[in-house]
Amino acid sequence: MTKKTATIIGAGITGLTAAYGLLKNGWRVRVIESSELLGGLAASVDLSGVPVEKYYHFICREDHELVSFINELGLGDRLSWREASTSCFIDGRIYPFNTPFDLLNFSTVPLTQRIRFGINVLMSQLRSDWYDLDELPAKPWLIRNIGLKAYGAIWDPLLRIKFGKYHDQVSAAWIWHRIHRVARSRTSMLAVNSYGFLQRGCHDLISGIYGKISTHTDFELLRNARVRKIVVDGNSAKGVELATGEFMASDAILSTCAIPGFLQLVDKKDGFFEKLASIDYINVVCMLMLVRKPFTENFWLNVNDPSISFNGVVETTNLNPRPDLDQSKILYIPYYTSADDPKWRATDEDLYDEYVTALKRIKPSFSEDDILEWRVFRDWNAQAVCRVGFRNVMPGFETTVSNLFITDSSQYYPEDRTLSASVRLGRQVTELIDSKGQTCNGSM
């Protein structure tokens, strides 16, 4: 029997999960990745000789697909769970924001709104249906439930971190799932949220998958190789063309790049492709700092201060202490933005100057001398904007071109973009490609 060849565009977690599944199912698999690094948004870079994720990643207790995959890969002994605290910087002060007692002390918000906030978290934790929330915008839904002051202090910064200028267009279903997932990651009502992490973060996961698939004789990886075109004949995908002009024939093609990138690869216009083009995306720009000593004791610090242009600081070493970093600490300052925002075009040095000033405002004793290393990472189309009614817009895996399949962050909805959802998409699309390969072509 001749084996079929699947080409996967992108070596992020979805592409690598699909490669793993298809190899297991007897396919010949070719992964094409435009970057030198594996892992896409979950890639790691070398910082002082140690692999550190470009972007922070925490795991929640509801992330069952990811946890089961970690175990399947034999990485279960590298997964740990710890309590990790959250605080809010508001009115020049840092307020702890973890337990019902912290909520009672969060005096910047009126007491009745604090109580309504707690009730909303509890109700969201218990709720499982979300279709009616898809019809409502998050902002008025939250304000109605918890009050304006509580919204401004607590959820507005988070929505701004995630969606930038689109923060008030996001559906209530999206924020409901975010509250639901995080709330279910605490072990009891009175406990601080607890999150999971791998010893060396996503590096363990990505190298763990790669370790399994790279030794397979039917696996081929092309790094630093950009697909510039998906070649379609009639209404069937036949292969891909690389930026070098080389054509690579394929029985099935899976694009795991964000939809705007995918649309540049296919010259096809019909209702399906027009619908894809209607989804807006937002880019991410994130500063990573390696610092000499802890900035705060929090994992997550919401920042709500009009003089500071970012909305949060994520200090991942307060979740994962990373003993391999020799006492140094890691800070991420994420910011989601569109291409027309000056911040997207700002130089790394300008961002650095701006962020150091802001960090000093949050913690006056912070000094530039505390910074050992810093980098700025940018990715286009890092997050789909999940507007009201998004349920009717999110695409399936199959396209209107036969043998051509897609995965994209819009398919997680109403979930936030997570590694776990990426693993789920990778597995589901594997099953679909496999079933189509067998039923349509019958030569496996």
Ligand SMILES: Cc1cc2nc3c(=O)[nH]c(=O)nc-3n(C[C@H](O)[C@H](O)[C@H](O)COP(=O)(O)OP(=O)(O)OC[C@H]3O[C@@H](n4cnc5c(N)ncnc54)[C@H](O)[C@@H]3O)c2cc1C
């Ligand atoms: C700031 C930030 C924080 C996050 N925090 C968390 C978290 O705490 N917990 C969590 O679970 N998840 C988190 N995530 C989400 C998680 O990183 C993503 O869900 C996941 O990595 C997406 O994987 P993917 O493979 O679907 O896509 P990507 O990682 O985007 O992979 C797509 C790949 O395709 C490649 N590619 C694109 N176009 C081409 C082309 N033409 N030719 C060849 N290759 C191409 C890209 O280079 C990329 O490697 C976070 C993401 C960000 C940005």
